[in-house]
Amino acid sequence: MTGTRRWNPLNTPFLIGTLALAVVLVPIQIVRSHALVFELAVCAGMYTAIGLSIAAGYHRLFSHRAYRAHWLLRFLLLSFGAAAFQNSALRWSSDHRVHHRHVDTDQDPYTIKKGFWHAHWIWVMESSSHPLKGVADLEADPLVRWQHRHHFLIGAVVALIPAAIGLATHNLYGHLVIGLLLRIVLTHHSTFLINSAAHVFGTQPYTDANTARDNGLLAPLTFGEGYHNFHHMWPGDYRNGIRWYQWDTAKWLLVALSWVGLADKLRRIPDEVIQRAKLAMEEKRLTARLATAHPSVAEELRTRLASARQRMDHALVALQEQRESLKTHRDEWRTAMLKRRAEVQMAWAEWKATRFLVRRLA
Ligand SMILES: [Zn+2]
Ligand SMILES: [Zn+2]
Numbered sequence: 001m002t003g004t005r006r007w008n009p010l011n012t013p014f015l016i017g018t019l020a021l022a023v024v025l026v027p028i029q030i031v032r033s034h035a036l037v038f039e040l041a042v043c044a045g046m047y048t049a050i051g052l053s054i055a056a057g058y059h060r061l062f063s064h065r066a067y068r069a070h071w072l073l074r075f076l077l078l079s080f081g082a083a084a085f086q087n088s089a090l091r092w093s094s095d096h097r098v099h100h101r102h103v104d105t106d107q108d109p110y111t112i113k114k115g116f117w118h119a120h121w122i123w124v125m126e127s128s129s130h131p132l133k134g135v136a137d138l139e140a141d142p143l144v145r146w147q148h149r150h151h152f153l154i155g156a157v158v159a160l161i162p163a164a165i166g167l168a169t170h171n172l173y174g175h176l177v178i179g180l181l182l183r184i185v186l187t188h189h190s191t192f193l194i195n196s197a198a199h200v201f202g203t204q205p206y207t208d209a210n211t212a213r214d215n216g217l218l219a220p221l222t223f224g225e226g227y228h229n230f231h232h233m234w235p236g237d238y239r240n241g242i243r244w245y246q247w248d249t250a251k252w253l254l255v256a257l258s259w260v261g262l263a264d265k266l267r268r269i270p271d272e273v274i275q276r277a278k279l280a281m282e283e284k285r286l287t288a289r290l291a292t293a294h295p296s297v298a299e300e301l302r303t304r305l306a307s308a309r310q311r312m313d314h315a316l317v318a319l320q321e322q323r324e325s326l327k328t329h330r331d332e333w334r335t336a337m338l339k340r341r342a343e344v345q346m347a348w349a350e351w352k353a354t355r356f357l358v359r360r361l362a
Helices: 011-032 036-063 070-083 089-101 116-126 142-159 161-168 172-196 228-233 249-259 270-291 295-361
Strands: none
Touching: 011 036, 011 116, 011 172, 036 070, 036 089, 036 142, 036 161, 036 172, 036 249, 070 089, 070 142, 089 142, 116 172, 142 161, 142 172, 161 172, 270 295
């Protein structure tokens, strides 16, 4: 590396300062507080609302357009997301889209190839003002533009909700340390862990073309973002944890929001496509294993593996065709129903006209 590091004059003291203050003040408050449970509950509530706004908002909605959101939902996600103090949704999405497009290369703003701590937070401390890239679609949204202009002020207002609770309960200091300071540090580092730990520790069930890993331990902390291998393979899917037992709070929230009409067009990759990618990865690993096995057993197993793979491929194609045939069938049925309804309406009109004529006779 040539030249000296250029530290961002705002981000660097903010990240280091909040962490240092939290390390000193939080343990003292934990020992001395008379209302710790309530302070922690407020902290957990804020952490959840803000973390979900990053996962379901900044990430899945704005960066990846994985679903469509009502303006009220966009307003809430942008307001609470601002309190994460991770810049505006527009800037976050711009950097994140570059991360996906150029993952693991020098163009990736938080490439893991420059080391764990670079990907975790040094990139934030070194970041300088650079033009927005590939976010023209987001700039068309007036709410996104409003948040981009005022994100720091909006974030400050939302982040100070615990201070208002503190004033009302005569415990301002306690809520500032636990509900604001501790919450800021937890929000920062849980998000940062996806860029660092989820590119180092975990499994690669769907692809090994990049460093992203599925990590079930990170998922609850980040409201579902831990399944990062799946996510890098299919970023447009509104889910990250696709199995019922995989913790994905943002996915559950989006399904619930779709029931009440605040979210729709939730995009999901067909199961067969996911299954096929998983099979291809497994086959790659099993073939590598067979390459080191004794030729007497390897040959037989290789033949068996190839035939099992072929059988799986056929079964998956047949399943996909069956699913599509239902869709075609359903479309045909709908068209036929519309036609029949129109026929009934026309016949009814004819009946009424005739009835009118007959009644006039009397
Ligand atoms: Zn990533
Ligand atoms: Zn992403």
